[in-house]
Amino acid sequence: MKHTEKSRRAAQRPSLTGRLTGGRPAPKRTVLISGASIAGPALAYWLNRHGFEVTVVEKADSPRDGGYPVDIRGTALEVVRRMGILPRLREAHIDLRRLTFLDADGGRVASLDPHAVTGGVAGQDLEVRRGDLTDALHAAVRDDVEFVFGDRVDTLDEGAHGVDVTFRGGDRRTFDMVVGADGLHSRTRAMLFGPEERFHRYLGYCFAGFTLPNTFGLSHETVLWNTPGRAAALYAVGDGDAVHGLLAFARPEPPHEAFRDPRAQRDLVASVFADAGWEVPGMVAAMRDADDLFFDVVSQIRMPRWSSGRVALVGDAAYAPSFLTGQGSSLALVGAYMLAASVAHQDYTEGFAAYESGTRAYVTANQDQVGKGDAALFPTTAEALERRDAMLRGLSAAPPAPRGRPAHSALTLPESVPAG
Incomplete structure (x- = not known):
């Protein structure tokens, strides 16, 4: 209405x-x-x-x-x-403290400060x-x-x-x-x-996002499980009773047949993760029952x-x-x-x-x-996953010093009317 x-x-x-x-x-x-x-x-x-x-x-x-x-x-x-809303957003900032990577069996690969992976600047960048x-x-x-x-x-x-x-x-x-x-x-x-x-540039991945009960004891952290071409993530933005779930997988072409059919989306995701370990079976079950499922492809315009x-x-x-x-x-x-x-x-x-x-x-x-098909968080081959994990093990807990001017800061705003 x-x-x-x-x-x-x-x-x-x-x-x-x-x-x-x-x-x-x-x-x-x-x-x-x-x-x-x-x-x-x-x-x-x-x-x-x-x-x-x-x-x-x-x-x-x-x-x-x-x-x-x-972000x-x-x-x-x-x-x-300049809009005057920065203080409000600072108060809403999510203090994500840890990003943990797991292998196929759920074993820990590395546990890091999130900024070490994202390239963000602690104390400046916002996540809300x-x-x-x-x-x-x-x-x-x-x-x-x-x-x-x-x-x-x-x-x-x-x-x-x-x-x-x-x-x-x-x-x-x-x-x-x-x-x-x-x-x-x-x-x-x-x-x-x-x-x-x-105008659609498909990047080679599909994903399903949803919420599920926080029965994992997670707080202010993300846990990411990987096998080649598949990833499952649990994201706890605080100490609440729910966490965000993400199931992502590589696919050569977009699944056009599933875009307008929620049942087909759930069936596709469940089939891709049918033999997965760790907490993935429970995540798939929660995905089937979720009333907030969001399914799409990873793409650019x-x-x-x-x-x-x-x-x-x-x-x-x-x-x-x-x-x-x-x-x-x-x-x-x-x-x-x-x-x-x-x-x-x-x-x-x-x-x-x-x-x-x-x-x-x-x-x-x-x-x-x-780039297409080579996202660091979702390696598509066993070799790429091994290289990614070796890189993660070599990272220190503190984020590396930025080199040059990062892309997210590569524009200086012109002056405008005063905010207020």
Whole structure:
């Protein structure tokens, strides 16, 4: 059921950039954002700060909570600082203290400080529950822009003076610009650029994520079991009664037949792990009963351009890097900032071009952190697994000193309007 959030204070607020014409402020440029996860609310915040009239439409009935923890690193930390939500996110930081690798029999290969493996910076980088990040973003902007939940864009028709939008709920409105922030499987992208297959880069893995009871005594840690081409992980973000489970496996081609059939997904995962040891049989049983199962392939979105006419894409819809990089949320936050800054003082044609030219190298550097089929956490051959384990045994408990400028910090933000 559709419902709309917007404060009266926001509706009456004058534009920060409007010029007086005949004693009245110039009309604000209007923007529709499709998607209210991470990139969408972040973009709404910055567009509002630049004086746009913003509407966010989201097919879910409310801001989404739950989900796996996400990382905020490098340049993205500066984005959330300028938004004023860094203190809140620091309070929500997950203090992951140990990452343990196991062999096929459940024997310990290595137990390390997580930063030694991820390349993160202790005391700076953030890891928070996805729901905590979406809550913080929504709270930062909900009083200033219009949110429409329980609805979605049905059609887009660009004309000389804007984009005519028909919503699934029946409403019709016209906007100066539209931005798709609707994720890896973006409907906006499909409407403007064609089928996902044109831009989808499969990285050779499938995964199933779910929650299960913490009967393992885990606290603030991740345990990862591997055999060639298979991995099972238990992730305890705190001392709670539940843990996140992950079952991942290599597969030459995506299992298209399973994407729309939850039973087929469960059967596929169960067949892959049928002879697995350690705690995997119990994880498979929990996966079959889980009401929050999320099944997908590990993939990236690679596009030659991120806009068409008055419509642009941001975040995973334009450049999903895959969870193997740990940079999906950070790219979404940085991309939102860059898009808003680029369109703030020029028309959409110049603004979209500036957004892409200023952001693409940063996006590509982060996407290139992982290659197809050779993710260090999920070796696909016995030889690769042996090399990985030897490397892990050689790592010290403390993370190595960073060399050069890491990809997650490879962009310096332009100045924008003051946060607050």
